[in-house]
Amino acid sequence: MNSKQVKHLLQQKxxxxxxxxxxxxxxxxxxxxxxxxxxxxxxxxxxxFAGLFTERDYTRKVIVKGRSSREISVGEIMETHPSTITSExxxxxxxxxxxxxxxxxxxxxxxxxVGLVSIGDLVKFIIxxxxxxxxxxxxxxxxx
Numbered sequence: 001m002n003s004k005q006v007k008h009l010l011q012q013k014x015x016x017x018x019x020x021x022x023x024x025x026x027x028x029x030x031x032x033x034x035x036x037x038x039x040x041x042x043x044x045x046x047x048x049f050a051g052l053f054t055e056r057d058y059t060r061k062v063i064v065k066g067r068s069s070r071e072i073s074v075g076e077i078m079e080t081h082p083s084t085i086t087s088e089x090x091x092x093x094x095x096x097x098x099x100x101x102x103x104x105x106x107x108x109x110x111x112x113x114v115g116l117v118s119i120g121d122l123v124k125f126i127i128x129x130x131x132x133x134x135x136x137x138x139x140x141x142x143x144x
Contacts, residue, residue, distance in 0.1 A: 003090075004090065004091045004125075004129060005087065005088055005089060005090055005091065006085055006086065006087045006088070006089050006090075006091065006094060006107055006115075006117060007087035007088065008091075008125075009091065009117060009121060009122070009125045010087060010107065010114070010115045010117075012125065013115065013121060017042060017113065017115065017116065018032065018036055018038060018041050018042065019041065019042045019043070019044040019113070020032065020041045020042070020043055020044070020053065020074060021043070021044065021045060021074075022043050022045050022050055022051070022073060022074055022075030022078065023073050023074075023075060024073065024074050025069065025070060025071075025072070025073060025074070026053075026058060026062055026069040026070075026072045026073065026074055026077065027069040027070045029041055029053055029074050030058055030069060033055065039054060039055050039103065039104070039118065040052055040053060040054040040055070040103075040104045040116070040118070041053045041054075041074075042106060042113060042116055043074055043075070043078050044113065045075075048111070048113075049106060049108060049111070049112075049113045050075075050078075050080070051075070051078040051079050051080045051081075051082065052078060052079045052082040052104060052106060053074045053077070053078040053079075054079070054103070054104060056103075057077050057078060057079065058077075061077040062077065082102075082104070082105075082106060083097050083102050083105055084105060084106045084107070084108050085097070085105045085106075085107055085108075085117065086107065086108060086109050087107055087109050087114055087115070088109075091122065091125065091126065094117060094122055095122055095126075098119050098122065102119075103118060103119045104116060104117070104118050104119075105117045105118075
């Protein structure tokens with residue numbers, strides 16, 4: 001498992017990256033998230049990764065504070081310095097980062113946005129890897 005890297009996980013994911021500008025209204029971003037069934041959106045400004053907008057940002061920084069999502073831009077409440085990873089990072093290192101409450105990790109290679117990994121992506125990938133190991137062991141045992 002330790003030899004598996006983020007790039008292996010990204011190969012199995014859809015190549016679609018949903019990005020938004022920081023000046024988008026929170027309301028419009030939430031509508032996009034609902035439409036695409038997403039828990040987060042990557043924020044890009046002038047072609048560069050600028051931050052991460054999540055459902056948590058919405059609930060904690062808009063709803064709970066009684067603010068209006070039609071009057072606030074994503075840039076006002078997004079995470080501007082979220083934890084990030086590279087495609088060369090190990091899956092186990094990503095899991096370690098996520099045990100502290102992080103649910104999404106933008107993937108940046110040479111400061112270029114190449115993907116997004118969610119806690120669900122990691123769990124699915126690890127389960128599939130474990131299933132493959134078990135299947136290989138069972139095949140080995142039956143050949144003996």
